[in-house]
Amino acid sequence: MDQIFRPFERLNFSDKICFLSGEQLLEKHKxxxxxxxxxxxxxxxxxxxxxxxxxIITYQDIKVPCSQNSFEAIKKLENTIEKAFKEGYDAVKQLDELLLFQWMAKIVYGLIYHETITGIRQQAAIGERFNFSQSLVHKFSNFHLMLQSLARPVEFEGQLPWSISVFPVNNAGQTFSYRDEINTLTFSIRMNDFGIIANLQDNGANKKFHQQILKESAGKTLHPIQFEELCARFYYSAYLFNRLPDYTILPTADTIFIESMPLQSISSKPVFDTWQVKTYGQVLENFWKPWGYSLFEIIKDPEAPMSFITSHEATFNDCKNLALA
Structure with missing residues (x-):
């Protein structure tokens, strides 16, 4: 098997090599x-x-250099995702989680790539070397390796490295709402009749952390404000997540095997730092901007911050009962 491509070891982000495989490009193709x-x-x-x-740039400006082999793999993935996303929630829910991961990871890693290139150029302009923290190098290197499953055989063993949740959402027509947070590798998208929230390298921890509210909302169609509330919860918990996941990586002649290491073995302290209501309220205020709720309204009762998912009786609020735009 070809040697594993690890661009972060030497900040190898030349536009003459493929962003995914490291193949040399005979001609520039992005x-x-x-x-x-x-x-x-x-x-x-x-x-x-x-x-x-x-x-500020435009969506179409965010490009990465790509070999023909990688392009064919990405094209096949995009065709599968496009078909399911246009069909809607039921089709998206049926997709293999690995395909969803690869599609989201391709976008998030593409943004990491673009941000890195920008950083390298800016530092070079003032005669300085661009540096990543070692923890980000570790995280992004593993993330890139997992993304390589798009174009080469990779087997994930044991606990999958991500948390992915798909929800039915009562969106208005032509809705497209996208967010990401590349430091925590968190992703969300809302379109058609569904929404997706993903933590792309947490070994399932965020999904476990929110298991109660996920259980309460399971199978129920969400109002957009409810979905955005779930996003706020997941983005904030990703910020509180205090582990740097590690993996056993075993390259063989045919396949790369990746196995998640237990999070508890890294440290004896809790996997998440303490939830602070005020900080969560600030995050939620940002996600609820379309509806204009202020931080004061959200945390008026610090013991029970404002929620459209659960009522004071701790029961799920049916989206049909929410008189919101």
Whole structure:
């Protein structure tokens, strides 16, 4: 088997090599991080996208260098995802989680790649070397290795490295709502009649952390404000997640085997830091911007912050009962 491509070891982000496989490119060929069908479906090409340094580019500007082999693998994936996403919730729910992971990871890693290139250029302009923290190098290297499952045989053993939740959502027509947080590898999207929330490298911890509210909302159609509340909870818990997941990686002649190491073995302290109501309220305020709720309203009762998912009786609120736009 070819040697594993590890771009973060030497910050190997040349546009002359494939972002996924490390193959040398005979001619420059780039693909958009967001699939062409997505750009067309929601007229995203010229819409603004804010980078970490607050600069603005467009969705179609976010591109990565790609070999023909990788392009064919991505094209096949995009076709499968496009078909399911256009059909809606039931089709998306039936997708193999690995396919969903690969599609989301391709977008998030593409953004990491783009942010890294931008950072390298900015530092070079002032005569300095671009540096990642060692923890991010570790996290992003493993993330990239998992993404390589798109184009080469990779087997995941034991606990899968991610948390992925798919929800039916009563969205308005032509809704497209996308968020990510690359430091915590958190992703969410809302479109058609569904929404997806994913933590792409937590070994299932966030899903376990929110198991009670996931149980209460299981199978129920959510109002968009309820989905955004779940997003706020997952994004905040991803911030509180205090482990750096590790993996046993075994390359063989035919396959790379990846096995998640138990999170508890890394440290004896709790997997998540303490939940702070005020901080959560600030996160929720951001996710609820379309509905205009203030932090004061959200945490008026610090013991029971505002929620549209559960009522004061701790029962699920049917979205049909919510008089919201």
């Amino acid at each position: 693909i958009t991080v967001f699939g062409q069908w997505l750009l067309d479906e929601f007229n995203l090409r010229d819409k603004p996208f804010k980078l970490l340094d607050e600069s």
